[in-house]
Amino acid sequence: MFDRRSLLNINPELVHRILVEAIRHTGEAITGKARGRWVLNLSGGLDSSLVAFLAADAVGPENVRALLLPYKTSAPSSLHDAMQVVEALGIDYRVMEITAAVEGLYQAKGMEIAEASGRARGNVMARMRMIFGYEECERWGALMIGTSNKTEALLGYTTIWGDNASALNLICDLYKTQVRQLARSIGVPPVILEKAPSADLEPNQTDESDIGFSYYAVDTVLVRFIDHMMLPQQIKTQLHEQQGDLGIDWEGCVDKLCGITTRTEMRPGLVDIMEYKRRLTPIVPKISRATIELDYRPPKQWGR
Amino acid sequence: MRLALAQIDCRLGNIPANIATHRAACAAIQAQGGADLVLFPELSLTGYRLRSDIYRAMLNAADFAQVWAMLCAEGAVPPAMSVALGYVELTDRSALHNTTALLRGDNAQPLLVHRKVYLPTYGMFEEERYMRPGCRFRIADLPMADGDTWRVGILCCEDAWHSSAWLIMQAYGVDLVLIGSASPGRGVEAERLGSQTSWYGILSTHAELLGCWVAFCNRVGFEDDIHFWGGSAVFAPTGELLAEARTMEADLLCCTIDKSAITTARLMTPLAADEQWPLTLTELKRAVSERWEE
Numbered sequence: 001m002f003d004r005r006s007l008l009n010i011n012p013e014l015v016h017r018i019l020v021e022a023i024r025h026t027g028e029a030i031t032g033k034a035r036g037r038w039v040l041n042l043s044g045g046l047d048s049s050l051v052a053f054l055a056a057d058a059v060g061p062e063n064v065r066a067l068l069l070p071y072k073t074s075a076p077s078s079l080h081d082a083m084q085v086v087e088a089l090g091i092d093y094r095v096m097e098i099t100a101a102v103e104g105l106y107q108a109k110g111m112e113i114a115e116a117s118g119r120a121r122g123n124v125m126a127r128m129r130m131i132f133g134y135e136e137c138e139r140w141g142a143l144m145i146g147t148s149n150k151t152e153a154l155l156g157y158t159t160i161w162g163d164n165a166s167a168l169n170l171i172c173d174l175y176k177t178q179v180r181q182l183a184r185s186i187g188v189p190p191v192i193l194e195k196a197p198s199a200d201l202e203p204n205q206t207d208e209s210d211i212g213f214s215y216y217a218v219d220t221v222l223v224r225f226i227d228h229m230m231l232p233q234q235i236k237t238q239l240h241e242q243q244g245d246l247g248i249d250w251e252g253c254v255d256k257l258c259g260i261t262t263r264t265e266m267r268p269g270l271v272d273i274m275e276y277k278r279r280l281t282p283i284v285p286k287i288s289r290a291t292i293e294l295d296y297r298p299p300k301q302w303g304r
Numbered sequence: 305m306r307l308a309l310a311q312i313d314c315r316l317g318n319i320p321a322n323i324a325t326h327r328a329a330c331a332a333i334q335a336q337g338g339a340d341l342v343l344f345p346e347l348s349l350t351g352y353r354l355r356s357d358i359y360r361a362m363l364n365a366a367d368f369a370q371v372w373a374m375l376c377a378e379g380a381v382p383p384a385m386s387v388a389l390g391y392v393e394l395t396d397r398s399a400l401h402n403t404t405a406l407l408r409g410d411n412a413q414p415l416l417v418h419r420k421v422y423l424p425t426y427g428m429f430e431e432e433r434y435m436r437p438g439c440r441f442r443i444a445d446l447p448m449a450d451g452d453t454w455r456v457g458i459l460c461c462e463d464a465w466h467s468s469a470w471l472i473m474q475a476y477g478v479d480l481v482l483i484g485s486a487s488p489g490r491g492v493e494a495e496r497l498g499s500q501t502s503w504y505g506i507l508s509t510h511a512e513l514l515g516c517w518v519a520f521c522n523r524v525g526f527e528d529d530i531h532f533w534g535g536s537a538v539f540a541p542t543g544e545l546l547a548e549a550r551t552m553e554a555d556l557l558c559c560t561i562d563k564s565a566i567t568t569a570r571l572m573t574p575l576a577a578d579e580q581w582p583l584t585l586t587e588l589k590r591a592v593s594e595r596w597e598e
Contacts, residue, residue, distance in 0.1 A: 010492045018489065018531060021552060025526035290356075298357040300528045303318045 007223045008177045012185030015178075016054070019170055023058035023145070026168045029304035030143060035059045037142035041129050041163075042066035042093070043200065044081035048147040049192050050183040051170050055145055056089040057186075066093040067136060069129045071102065073203050077195075084189045094136070098128045122201030126162030134165070143167040151176040151215060154222055155257070156274025157199070157207065164280075177219040217248045218257065225258050225271065232258040232269075305448055307480075307517075308339035309536040309557040311549045313525035316351035317361045323349070323371060326389065327380045329556065334382070336558050340448055341386045345484050345523035345532075346420075346461050347402060349391040352486040353527045358434045362394040368405070369412050376409055383410035386446060388458065390484050392435070393419065400435045404458050404484050406444060416444035420460035421469065428488070428530070431462075441469060443476045452563055454479045461485040470510045471584075474576055478516055479566055483507075485522040489533035489552075500535050500551070512543030515569040515576060517561050524554055541569035 027036030038055045042048045055064045068082045079095070086093045102124055106113045113121065137144050146166025148158055153172055158164045171179055176197065184193055197207040197215065208214050220239065224230040230238070232254050239250040259269025281293050290296045310329035315321045326344065333339050346352065349371065350361040363371060368391065381387060386408050393403035402420035407413075419438025423431035443457045457478040463469045464483050473481055491498015503520065511518040517540065524534040536549040536557055542565075549555040570576060 006493075011494060014492050014495075014497065017552065018492070021531060022526060025531075029526075295356065297355045299316050299353050299355050302316055302357060303321075304315055 007228065008175060008181075008219055010174070010178050010181055012182045015174070015182055016057075016186060019054050020058040023055060023168065023170065027059065027143060029301040030167060031141075035063055037063045037065070037140060038145045039065050039067060039133055039136045039140065039142045040145045040147060041133050042068055042082045042085060043147075044068075044078035044083075044085070044192065045200070046176075046183055046188065046192055046195075046197060047149050047171060047179055049081075049085045049188045050179055050186065051145055051147045052085050052089060052091065053183075053186045053188060054170060056091055061089050061091040064089070064091040065136065065140060065142065066091055067129075067132055068093060068095040069098050069132055070095075071125050072097070072099040074200055075198075075203070078200055081189070081192050081195070084191065088187075088189065096132060098125060098132065101128050101132075118202050122199070123159045123162060125201055126159035130162050130165045145170055146172065148172045149176050149179050150174055151219055151222060152207075153278060154226065154271050154274065155211065155218070156270065156277045157211070158277060160277055160280065164277075175219040175223060176215040212256070213248070213253050217250075217253050221250070221253050221257050222271070225254075232260065305340040305446075305452070305454060305561060306338060307519055307538065307559055307561050308333045308336075308342045309519060309521040309538070309549060310342055310344050310348075311521060311524060311534050311536040311555040311557065312345065312348065313554055314345070314348055314351045314523055316527055317354060317357060318351070319349055319361065319371065322351070323375050326375050326387075327377075330375075330380050330385075330387075332556050333385075333558065336556070338382065339385060339558060341446070341456075341482075342388070343482050343484060343519050343521040344387070344389040345521050346404070346486040347390040347392065348484065348523065349389060351527060352523075352532075353530065354392065354434070355430075356434075358392055358400065362392045362400055364394045365396070368393070372407060372412055381409035383408070384449065385409045386415065388482050388484060390460070393417075401438060402431060402435050402460060403438075404460050404482075406456070406458065406482075415446070416442050416456070416458060418442055418458040418460060420463060422462040422466055424462045441472045441476075443473075443478055454563070456480045456482060459483045461487060464506060464510075467510075470514060473516075474514045474579070475581065477576070478514070479563060480517040480519065480561070481510075481514070483518065483520045485520060486532055487522050488530040497533050497535075497551070499533055503535070504537065504545070507537065507539050508543045508545065511539035511541060512569075512573075513575055515541045515566060515573065517541060517566065524552055541566045 024034045028034040040051055042052055066086055070079050103113055133144050144166040146169035148164050148169050149171050150173055152158055198205055224235045236251055236254050257269050257271055259272055260267040312325050312329055354361055388404055388406045390404050393401045404418045405414045406416040421438045423435055423437050425432035443455055446454045446456055455478045457473045459469055487499050489497045489499050507518050507520055519538050521536045522534055523532045525532055533551050534549055535551045538546045538559055540546045547557050547559045549557045
């Protein structure tokens with residue numbers, strides 16, 4: 001019998017080990033200390049909760065500080081869930097409302113906050129959280145650990161220079177489905193495992209209603225498109241054969257995510273369009289003999 | 305012979321630090337009773353993912369002689385001990401190679417210099433972006449104190465993924481194949497890393513088909529985003545796994561291997577003796593000219 005999830009399965013112990021080593025190595029390579037300090041923005045969601053568990057395991061709870069940064073419209077349950085993580089791990093934490101900072105920004109711009117679209121305001125919040133995080137890093141002598149996952153990075157469900165700013169984007173090579181597997185294995189509290197993922201930038205928003213497909217559907221398509229280099233038509237055929245009875249619109253999902261690239265038609269998919277959010281060094285026109293990123297591409301950790 | 309696999313971490317472009325690591329490994333081997341031959345990982349002196357800064361870590365012949373002298377200073381490498389280690393070589397034609405050199409403690413002249421032939425340049429790999437492929441596979445005959453001579457061949461990482469390279473080793477009649485590697489860890493679905501499962505399959509199968517000893521030394525550590533999984537191992541001429549190092553941690557694997565195991569394996573299963581070389585060469589020539597040449 002075909003195991004519907006087999007392409008997304010991970011061995012959580014193996015992944016756990018690799019990620020813990022990555023935290024220690026990166027800390028050492030950048031700061032010279034294997035048991036360096038890390039700051040993370042803990043939203044109470046699945047991704048940041050998992051990162052908190054891994055960081056505490058890697059460097060000890062005394063070297064991890066969580067920032068809980070609600071906005072006035074944030075769901076109160078998010079804060080409650082984040083506190084559960086903090087208490088379970090015994091890590092240091094700060095709770096700071098970002099409302100005044102966000103409103104102050106709009107005031108300084110001479111705008112009414114209601115003039116800004118939901119998305120614009122959401123991006124300001126995400127970037128504000130980044131600033132809070134980096135300020136904390138500077139003061140406490142820590143590095144910023146990121147909490148993005150591979151699914152959202154591929155879909156562009158991120159804010160440029162916001163939630164994807166970090167020294168180590170720890171779980172950004174794990175699909176949401178895999179984040180969940182690892183989180184379950186490592187002991188993230190059940191209430192966090194079970195709730196509907198949400199960016200919580202607007203009231204009652206859930207990721208899956210925004211995207212229009214469940215994470216299961218999206219990850220099933222993405223792992224084939226990205227990790228197994230299957231073409232969209234091959235993915236559609238395979239999923240129809242193997243998972244046609246789940247009532248998921250595989251055609252629609254593949255078209256949206258992967259687009260259409262044939263001899264007669266070119267329609268980039270969401271994953272293609274969102275590359276600009278992943279390649280964050282801005283485009284630089286080439287003038288010299290050795291342009292940064294094009295010719296001059298040194299390793300990040302020279303000598304380490 | 306006493307064989308040691310020095311499963312070390314390497315620091316990018318930091319030759320002084322890496323020399324120190326090599327020396328420490330040799331000292332540890334002495335403390336464990338010594339060895340006739342020590343194998344280090346691929347690019348052990350320089351680290352692997354040098355990218356566009358590769359020219360800051362390259363060594364020409366004179367540079368390398370100096371590095372070897374520093375490594376051997378104060379008796380760190382016993383005169384009769386042979387060492388296989390990796391570095392970025394700058395040739396007198398200004399070409400860069402991914403080079404493995406085999407030297408004895410009492411001699412600055414290498415016994416064997418292998419320039420990696422198959423440079424992976426796909427997916428995450430970009431070796432041929434910066435280095436040129438080697439054009440030979442080489443063997444060396446190592447005399448041991450007990451009078452035995454071991455015929456040793458060297459493959460580097462990706463070389464071992466080409467059966468043709470193993471066939472060449474078989475044609476030369478090697479007793480021991482040394483493989484230095486910088487294999488990144490991937491494939492997390494099962495008990496073991498996919499990389500490890502693939503590698504061990506290749507090594508075991510070819511040890512058995514050649515009826516020779518196979519020593520695989522893979523490094524550990526991280527370079528930016530990639531990590532190396534260690535898991536260094538020695539495979540016997542039957543294909544069996546004789547010894548296995550830890551994964552993801554520095555380690556030192558010392559074992560004793562003997563030529564009689566080779567003889568036994570080849571008497572029981574005389575694959576090399578049965579190999580029809582003229583046929584093989586004729587078929588290869590025919591197939592290649594039909595399918596691969598313009």
